[in-house]
Amino acid sequence: MITFLEALAGLGVEVHALVHPRGQVAAALRDSAVVLHFGYFHNSADPKGVLPLLRALRHLRPRQLVGSFSKEYWPLALAARARGVPLALFRHMDLRLRASTRWLLARWPLRLFAVSHYLQERLRAQGLPAARVEYCPNPLPLSQFRHDPVARASLRARLGVNDGDVLVGFVGAWHRGKGVFLLADAVDAVHAEDERVHGLWLGGGSHEAELRARLVGKDWQHPLGWQDAVAPWYSAMDILALPSIEPDTFGRVLVEAQAAGLPVLGAAMGGIPEAVGVGRSGRILPPGDFQAWRRAIAEWARDADARHRTGMLGPDFAAQFAAERVAAGFLEQLRWY
Numbered sequence: 001m002i003t004f005l006e007a008l009a010g011l012g013v014e015v016h017a018l019v020h021p022r023g024q025v026a027a028a029l030r031d032s033a034v035v036l037h038f039g040y041f042h043n044s045a046d047p048k049g050v051l052p053l054l055r056a057l058r059h060l061r062p063r064q065l066v067g068s069f070s071k072e073y074w075p076l077a078l079a080a081r082a083r084g085v086p087l088a089l090f091r092h093m094d095l096r097l098r099a100s101t102r103w104l105l106a107r108w109p110l111r112l113f114a115v116s117h118y119l120q121e122r123l124r125a126q127g128l129p130a131a132r133v134e135y136c137p138n139p140l141p142l143s144q145f146r147h148d149p150v151a152r153a154s155l156r157a158r159l160g161v162n163d164g165d166v167l168v169g170f171v172g173a174w175h176r177g178k179g180v181f182l183l184a185d186a187v188d189a190v191h192a193e194d195e196r197v198h199g200l201w202l203g204g205g206s207h208e209a210e211l212r213a214r215l216v217g218k219d220w221q222h223p224l225g226w227q228d229a230v231a232p233w234y235s236a237m238d239i240l241a242l243p244s245i246e247p248d249t250f251g252r253v254l255v256e257a258q259a260a261g262l263p264v265l266g267a268a269m270g271g272i273p274e275a276v277g278v279g280r281s282g283r284i285l286p287p288g289d290f291q292a293w294r295r296a297i298a299e300w301a302r303d304a305d306a307r308h309r310t311g312m313l314g315p316d317f318a319a320q321f322a323a324e325r326v327a328a329g330f331l332e333q334l335r336w337y
Helices: 002-010 024-029 047-060 070-083 099-107 117-125 149-159 180-193 208-215 231-236 252-259 290-302 304-312 314-321 323-333
Strands: 016-019 035-038 065-067 087-091 111-114 133-135 166-173 197-204 221-225 239-242 264-267 282-285
Touching: 002 024, 002 323, 016 024, 016 047, 024 035, 035 047, 047 070, 065 070, 070 087, 070 099, 111 117, 111 323, 117 133, 149 231, 166 180, 166 231, 166 252, 166 290, 180 197, 180 208, 180 221, 180 290, 197 208, 197 231, 197 290, 208 221, 231 252, 239 252, 239 290, 252 264, 252 314, 264 290, 282 290, 290 304, 304 314, 314 323
Parallel strands: 016 035, 065 087, 087 111, 111 133, 166 197, 166 239, 197 221, 239 264, 264 282
Antiparallel strands: none
C-alpha cells in the first residue's frame, strides 16, 4: 500500500492517508507527496478509531476511500456510507473470512480488489460473487530493483564469496511453510558436489532458531537475517528461490529479483506462478520435491550462460507490476481516466 499510494501521488492524484503516528507506514510516507493524517483502529469495533477518519472525510470530501487491512473493513464501510464516499477495499492475505466480513464484501456497495488471480479465485470460492472480486496486481517500485555491479562486488566480498561462486538466495519469512528447510538441504546437497555453491538467507521468523541451527558450522551458508535494504542484495545473488510448501498469495520477492536481472525458482503453489516469467525469466518446480529443487540449482550452478540468458528476460516480465502502471490501471478501473 505504501508503494501504491506513492504511485498514485506520482500520477498527480491528491492522496491523503490516515496512519498510525508511530507506525512503519507513517515513517515510509513521511517525506513523500502523500499527505498524512493520524489515527488507528485497535480492532474492527473501535469507536475512537473511526472518529479521526470521520473528521478527515468531512474536511477533505474525497472522491474515493481506499482500505487495505481487514480489521478496518467494517469501520471504513460505515464511514463511507455515512459520508457518501465510494469505497474500494484491497485483500492481500489468503485467510478464511468471518461470516460478517463475507456478508459485507458480498452485499455492501463497495469494490473489492484481490492482488493476485489466485486470491481472486480463492475469495470467490468462499462464496463472494464473481463479479464483486476484481483484480489489481501487487505494485512494485521497480526502479529500486536494478542490477548494481558495485553492490555485487562489495556485498560478495563481505560474505567471502568469490566472483566464480554461485550464490542461491532466499528472501522472506523463515518458517517451514516457506520451504526453508528443503532449500537449505538442497543447497547443502549441491554444495557437496560443487563447492562453488553457497546459500544466502535474508529475513527471519518463527522457525529462525531451527534454521540457524541447521546452518551452523557451514561456511557456505550465510544466514544474515533481516536487512533494512534488501534491494542491493539481489545484485549479490546468482539465483533467487522461493520453495514454499504452503500457498502464498503472491511471490513479490520473485518479481523484485527478476527486475534486478536474476533468474528465479518458484514453487507451483498458490499465487507464486503469477510472479514468475515461466519458461523465460524463471522456472516453476513441484513444491516439496527435494530432488527437483536440487537438480534445478545444480543445473543453473553449472551453466552461467543459462543463468545470464534467463536473468536478462526478468526486467521485461517484471514491468507489468511497475507501480505507476498498476496505479494507472486502478484509476482506469475507477473510470477516473
